[in-house]
Amino acid sequence: MVEMLHERGLRSEHMYMAGFASIGISVVCWAISQKFEHAGVDRADRWGIFVGEWAPTFIGLGNALRTYEK
Template sequence: MLQMLHEKGLRSEHCYMLGMASIGAAFASWLLSKRLEENGIARADRWGIFIGEWAPTFIGLGNGLRTYEK
């Protein structure tokens, strides 16, 4: 799978940037959900955790793709 992604043009830098962006998106979604929804902080926490779990996935993919770039 990693080889296919590398051949399609995806590079480790792209995945690292997506990982960092997902950290920012997790914080933003938590903050917006906390302030704009009436369901309370529990729902805001779930949104933040859900999006925050993307970061390790993207960083792991970046590490894997780095092996094909060497």
């Protein structure tokens, strides 16, 4: 899978940027959901956690691609 991602032009830097963007987007999703949804704080927390869980996946793929690139 890592080889396929590399062949399609993805590099470790792309995955690291996606991981850090995911952290920022999770905070934004949490804030927007908390303010505009009427479902309450629990729903806002779930949105923030859902998006925030993508970060370790992207960073892990970044590490795998970095190892493959060497």
